[in-house]
Amino acid sequence: MINTNHKIEYDVSKCVGCKLCYKACFVDVIRWDEEKKQPIFKYVEDCEHCFFCAAVCKKDAITVVPDYSSEHLLQAFEPYK
Ligand code: SF4
Numbered sequence: 322m323i324n325t326n327h328k329i330e331y332d333v334s335k336c337v338g339c340k341l342c343y344k345a346c347f348v349d350v351i352r353w354d355e356e357k358k359q360p361i362f363k364y365v366e367d368c369e370h371c372f373f374c375a376a377v378c379k380k381d382a383i384t385v386v387p388d389y390s391s392e393h394l395l396q397a398f399e400p401y402k
């Protein structure tokens with residue numbers, strides 16, 4: 322289990338259900354709720370912080386908030402030390 326406090330903030334009041342965030346996420350953190358026509362965020366600890374979901378959202382409904390002190394991100398930076 323990765324120790325992390327990564328967050329993805331989602332404002333449903335801004336969302337228009339375009340599905341672009343779901344299509345942009347290549348690690349399956351964003352799933353799609355067909356009934357409600359809105360994204361579901363699962364296993365946020367697996368987020369790779371590419372910011373694609375936030376970038377494609379034309380309604381500014383998504384904010385990716387990485388936990389820069391987390392084990393996951395520190396491991397990613399290890400080869401560059
Ligand atoms: S990209 Fe933005 S507006 Fe479109 S479904 Fe995702 S959160 Fe909603």
Ligand code: SF4
Pocket residue numbers: 329345346347348349350351367368369370371372373374375385
């Ligand atoms: S930042 Fe990238 S990996 Fe993380 S939820 Fe958004 S699209 Fe998926």
